[in-house]
Amino acid sequence: MPRAKDDQGNNNVAELLRDLLITSLGAAGVKQVEIRKIVGCDMNRVSRIAKHIERERKGAKGKG
Numbered sequence: 001m002p003r004a005k006d007d008q009g010n011n012n013v014a015e016l017l018r019d020l021l022i023t024s025l026g027a028a029g030v031k032q033v034e035i036r037k038i039v040g041c042d043m044n045r046v047s048r049i050a051k052h053i054e055r056e057r058k059g060a061k062g063k064g
Contacts, residue, residue, distance in 0.1 A: 019049055026050040 018039055025035045032046045039046070 022046055022049045023053060026053040027055065029055060 018041060021039055022035055022045070025038065026032075026049065030038075032043065032050055035050070036043050036046050
């Protein structure tokens with residue numbers, strides 16, 4: 001008997017991929033407004049994820 005399709009499982013994967021894209025774009029230094037346009041989600045979601053990303057700052061010296 002074939003397994004029933006799990007639409008919610010596919011939706012979870014899509015949401016995780018969106019979060020990963022937001023993370024990658026944020027780490028690359030893309031502005032949050034541009035990330036929102038690329039991913040197609042609300043600004044709150046981008047801000048919630050992007051605030052945890054440590055970005056390289058221009059002119060900042062490394063630790064140690």
